[in-house]
Amino acid sequence: MMNFEYTIEQKEIREMAMKFARNEMMTVATEFDLSGEFPKSLFEKAWSHGLINTCIPEEYGGVGFSAVDSVIISECLSYGCMGMNSSIMSNDLALLPIVIGGTHEQKEKFLRPFTESYKIASFCLTEPGNGSDAAGIKTTIKKDGDDFIVNGEKMWITNAGFADLFILYGTSDPSLKHKGITTIIIDPKTEGIVIGKSEKKMGHRCSDTRGITFNNVRVPKENIIGKVGDGWAIAMKTLDHSRPLVAASALGGAQCALDHSVNYAKERVQFNTAIANHQAIQFMISNMVIKVEASRLLVTKAAWLLDKGESNTKVASSAKAFAADACMEICTDAVQIYGGYGYSVEYPVEKLMRDAKLIQIYEGTSQIQRIVIAKEIFSRS
Amino acid sequence: MNIFVCIKQVPDTETKVTPNSDGTYIETSSIKWIMNPYDEYAVEQALLHKAANTGSTITVVRVGAVKDTEVLRTALAMGVDEAILVDAPDNLDSYQTAKAIKGAIEKSGKTADLILTGKQAIDDDCLQVPQLLAQLMELPSISVVVGFEGTGSDLTLRREVEGGAIEVYKTSGPCVVACNKGLNSPRYASLPGIMKAKKKPLAIHSLTDIGVNQDDVRVKYSNFVLPPEKPAGKKFEAMEEGQQAAVVAEVVGLLRTEAKVL
Amino acid sequence: MANVLVFTETQGEHVKSVTLEILGKLAGHNVDVACVGSLSDIATADLAKYGAGNIHSLTGDKLDKYSPEGYSNALHGFIADKSYDYVFAGSTSLAKDLMPRLAGTFNAGMASEVINFAFEGDNFHGTRPLFAGKCLAKVELVGPKPHFVTVRPNALGLPKSPTAGAGTKALVAVSAGEITAVIQEIIKGASEKLDLTEANIIVSGGRAMKNEDNFKILHEMADVLGATVGASRAAVDSGYAAHSMQVGQTGKTVSPTLYIACGISGAIQHLAGMRTSKVIVAINTDPDAPIFTKADYGIVGDLFQIVPILTQEFKKLLN
Numbered sequence: 001m002m003n004f005e006y007t008i009e010q011k012e013i014r015e016m017a018m019k020f021a022r023n024e025m026m027t028v029a030t031e032f033d034l035s036g037e038f039p040k041s042l043f044e045k046a047w048s049h050g051l052i053n054t055c056i057p058e059e060y061g062g063v064g065f066s067a068v069d070s071v072i073i074s075e076c077l078s079y080g081c082m083g084m085n086s087s088i089m090s091n092d093l094a095l096l097p098i099v100i101g102g103t104h105e106q107k108e109k110f111l112r113p114f115t116e117s118y119k120i121a122s123f124c125l126t127e128p129g130n131g132s133d134a135a136g137i138k139t140t141i142k143k144d145g146d147d148f149i150v151n152g153e154k155m156w157i158t159n160a161g162f163a164d165l166f167i168l169y170g171t172s173d174p175s176l177k178h179k180g181i182t183t184i185i186i187d188p189k190t191e192g193i194v195i196g197k198s199e200k201k202m203g204h205r206c207s208d209t210r211g212i213t214f215n216n217v218r219v220p221k222e223n224i225i226g227k228v229g230d231g232w233a234i235a236m237k238t239l240d241h242s243r244p245l246v247a248a249s250a251l252g253g254a255q256c257a258l259d260h261s262v263n264y265a266k267e268r269v270q271f272n273t274a275i276a277n278h279q280a281i282q283f284m285i286s287n288m289v290i291k292v293e294a295s296r297l298l299v300t301k302a303a304w305l306l307d308k309g310e311s312n313t314k315v316a317s318s319a320k321a322f323a324a325d326a327c328m329e330i331c332t333d334a335v336q337i338y339g340g341y342g343y344s345v346e347y348p349v350e351k352l353m354r355d356a357k358l359i360q361i362y363e364g365t366s367q368i369q370r371i372v373i374a375k376e377i378f379s380r381s
Numbered sequence: 382m383n384i385f386v387c388i389k390q391v392p393d394t395e396t397k398v399t400p401n402s403d404g405t406y407i408e409t410s411s412i413k414w415i416m417n418p419y420d421e422y423a424v425e426q427a428l429l430h431k432a433a434n435t436g437s438t439i440t441v442v443r444v445g446a447v448k449d450t451e452v453l454r455t456a457l458a459m460g461v462d463e464a465i466l467v468d469a470p471d472n473l474d475s476y477q478t479a480k481a482i483k484g485a486i487e488k489s490g491k492t493a494d495l496i497l498t499g500k501q502a503i504d505d506d507c508l509q510v511p512q513l514l515a516q517l518m519e520l521p522s523i524s525v526v527v528g529f530e531g532t533g534s535d536l537t538l539r540r541e542v543e544g545g546a547i548e549v550y551k552t553s554g555p556c557v558v559a560c561n562k563g564l565n566s567p568r569y570a571s572l573p574g575i576m577k578a579k580k581k582p583l584a585i586h587s588l589t590d591i592g593v594n595q596d597d598v599r600v601k602y603s604n605f606v607l608p609p610e611k612p613a614g615k616k617f618e619a620m621e622e623g624q625q626a627a628v629v630a631e632v633v634g635l636l637r638t639e640a641k642v643l
Numbered sequence: 644m645a646n647v648l649v650f651t652e653t654q655g656e657h658v659k660s661v662t663l664e665i666l667g668k669l670a671g672h673n674v675d676v677a678c679v680g681s682l683s684d685i686a687t688a689d690l691a692k693y694g695a696g697n698i699h700s701l702t703g704d705k706l707d708k709y710s711p712e713g714y715s716n717a718l719h720g721f722i723a724d725k726s727y728d729y730v731f732a733g734s735t736s737l738a739k740d741l742m743p744r745l746a747g748t749f750n751a752g753m754a755s756e757v758i759n760f761a762f763e764g765d766n767f768h769g770t771r772p773l774f775a776g777k778c779l780a781k782v783e784l785v786g787p788k789p790h791f792v793t794v795r796p797n798a799l800g801l802p803k804s805p806t807a808g809a810g811t812k813a814l815v816a817v818s819a820g821e822i823t824a825v826i827q828e829i830i831k832g833a834s835e836k837l838d839l840t841e842a843n844i845i846v847s848g849g850r851a852m853k854n855e856d857n858f859k860i861l862h863e864m865a866d867v868l869g870a871t872v873g874a875s876r877a878a879v880d881s882g883y884a885a886h887s888m889q890v891g892q893t894g895k896t897v898s899p900t901l902y903i904a905c906g907i908s909g910a911i912q913h914l915a916g917m918r919t920s921k922v923i924v925a926i927n928t929d930p931d932a933p934i935f936t937k938a939d940y941g942i943v944g945d946l947f948q949i950v951p952i953l954t955q956e957f958k959k960l961l962n
Contacts (some may be wrong), residue, residue: 475753476747508739511743513744522711543838605773617942618943625952
């Protein structure tokens with residue numbers, strides 16, 4: 001029989017991660033949103049409970065989570081705060097290329113330290129002139145003796161100001177387009193790296209976001225993942241793993257907005273009755289429930305296909321696009337249900353609405369996901 | 382040393398509780414269950430005491446329905462070594478529960494050097510089991526404990542009583558300690574802990590296995606009902622400074638003349 | 644007619660008033676009273692007035708300070724000689740600790756925290772809240788006697804015209820037996836006031852108190868009313884108040900005559916802990932706060948403005 005049930009461990013993971021989200025994250029989410037401060041000590045606590053770096057395999061010191069386990073954790077932490085979860089999830093996005101394409105030596109050298117103390121990794125792909133058109137990136141990685149020299153500019157890099165490790169995508173030759181893309185591991189303390197100021201953002205305000213300039217940055221050749229020109233293939237495989245995680249973060253935000261809305265609708269009285277008794281509100285809530293349930297099925301299936309070792313590109317992009325759009329719609333409706341209070345920073349839902357928007361944009365916009373899906377349908381038949 | 386921790390599975394404090402159709406207990410089908418909050422302090426204290434007394438093992442005991450073992454597994458994931466479950470209805474009375482715990486401890490073959498419990502379960506709110514268990518096992522018990530110091534079985538325990546006063550007890554030898562909120566900060570079950578928990582031993586006994594039967598029933602419950610709803614109260618608007626004195630005077634007047642409580 | 648023993652505790656010259664509530668409710672039965680230590684004349688007179696037959700003062704070594712083992716051994720020895728059907732006590736912090744152990748010495752059953760009771764012939768049945776008052780149930784006792792019952796303070800109320808008893812005083816020598824867990828010292832609490840669970844009036848503060856210092860205005864009102872100050876879980880978790888002050892499902896369940904909730908929104912777990920209060924006054928700026936659904940008198944206003952005015956009004960009224 002088909003089985004939709006989580007395993008006992010997965011239920012416990014969920015329980016624990018939700019407890020952490022409620023007690024440790026939700027209680028301070030507003031405070032950090034207002035100050036824009038990076039909640040490093042909270043992240044250290046999350047790390048000590050095994051909630052960070054879920055992608056690291058057991059043989060390199062990780063807990064040994066399945067992809068389904070990882071999306072459960074991402075959903076729960078995002079329920080606590082979408083912005084904090086961005087910074088938490090960023091480690092996985094950055095480390096996945098090493099997990100997927102790295103040698104045993106690279107994994108020992110670069111992954112294991114992340115299991116021994118709390119460390120931060122940044123994923124450096126986007127550039128000032130290239131976002132969705134990732135194959136058009138301009139940052140160069142040129143061979144120079146036993147080293148490589150990196151030159152270029154990166155933009156919107158999550159955790160950049162705190163990172164212990166950069167994973168950078170560059171090109172050996174921009175004219176080769178995606179065939180020139182190469183992935184390299186860089187120590188942020190290397191000479192020639194200039195880290196920009198923290199960007200002021202609409203949402204995810206406690207997540208650190210910066211531009212980085214690389215001026216003749218010398219990196220040893222052992223830091224190349226795979227070979228020169230393997231970068232595009234590694235990036236595509238990485239996305240199959242990261243999209244379900246990002247989709248799960250949208251799901252977490254959506255579930256949070258839904259729960260707030262239900263509670264508020266039961267308490268708020270208008271026309272002498274709780275607004276939950278008005279059909280207009282009931283329909284909005286019902287639509288939220290439909291979208292949350294559908295998101296969860298897509299997210300879980302995308303992760304489940306990965307665990308089975310099957311191609312998940314189409315489902316993962318569907319999950320990312322659907323869950324991100326659903327999260328935006330649900331958070332917007334949550335503000336509507338709260339009415340005037342929803343627009344006030346005294347109540348939690350306006351922050352959710354601001355945070356939700358980014359998930360439609362980063363890690364492949366909702367439009368790019370649709371291009372990926374279309375490609376899966378038309379180019380593969 | 383052998384540390385035992387007794388835990389109970391209870392409805393979440395946020396859960397709405399409704400009587401079942403024949404009024405013999407509550408409707409349990411749609412309830413979210415959690416570890417009794419006070420028991421979390423007992424588990425944490427056991428883990429702290431184990432860390433300070435090398436070579437100790439912690440066994441967690443739960444008396445309750447076998448259908449899910451979640452709270453026991455949570456305790457294992459927090460770091461407890463072994464678990465014992467006594468399969469029993471969720472509404473067993475305190476005497477049967479205490480006798481079942483005693484039976485389970487005896488059946489484990491270990492001599493208990495320390496038994497930790499929560500100060501009360503938040504479902505039946507009886508506050509009986511720790512003291513009863515201690516009496517049945519002929520051990521001292523200290524309840525409502527907010528301070529725990531010492532090594533091995535030489536303990537200084539602070540019991541909270543009326544008005545926030547503290548009684549300080551000294552014990553040397555096995556005893557039952559019932560823990561209150563504020564004793565410590567219970568840790569989360571870590572994710573690696575959750576993955577390891579499935580490999581830890583979990584023994585299940587029936588009530589008959591450990592010698593508890595119908596003759597041990599002491600308390601009978603019936604007629605579960607919701608408390609009567611209060612009639613709607615009176616509400617006064619006093620956001621404006623000009624209204625406040627009059628409103629307060631009116632409320633105080635009503636407290637005296639209508640409610641007759643002053 | 645049942646033979647009943649009521650265990651009492653003193654507070655200064657007086658017995659705790661829950662004892663008198665129990666005595667009043669037991670009118671018509673053979674009721675004795677026992678306490679550990681001596682009783683003042685005032686206490687004896689009160690007990691007699693509310694129906695006590697024999698009043699036993701238990702004395703012996705190692706009983707000057709409470710210990711669960713010492714008190715339990717002493718009372719067991721005393722009760723075993725008599726033929727009591729029931730032993731009652733108020734659900735005070737001492738009795739909550741002692742009574743289960745004492746019941747255990749007889750392998751007997753105990754009904755905790757009843758809020759009402761009656762007898763059919765000689766058979767007790769009581770009503771008690773479960774799930775922090777979210778449900779009520781009927782409780783009956785079976786098995787070996789005596790049966791034990793603790794009664795929540797302020798639940799029964801004092802009878803208007805009590806039936807007096809003989810009030811015959813007797814000193815009884817008892818043995819505390821072996822005490823393994825020994826009390827070293829007793830550290831006085833910050834408040835000399837009645838514990839929340841026994842308080843007749845409670846003034847409680849919530850998250851809206853904003854900080855610990857602001858509780859001062861609640862203490863001022865409490866002093867005027869002779870009330871005890873409580874707090875919501877939100878206030879305790881935010882560090883504004885000690886956990887011993889917490890009212891609610893994971894704090895104390897209370898049923899005072901008057902409960903004044905200041906800046907408490909009324910989360911379900913708080914309501915569960917105080918809903919059995921006789922009269923509830925709520926002060927909150929949010930007119931939709933759930934606390935108002937339970938309040939007899941709700942004031943929509945800022946507690947920092949309302950509380951001082953209220954304190955002045957109470958002062959005027961009570962002086």
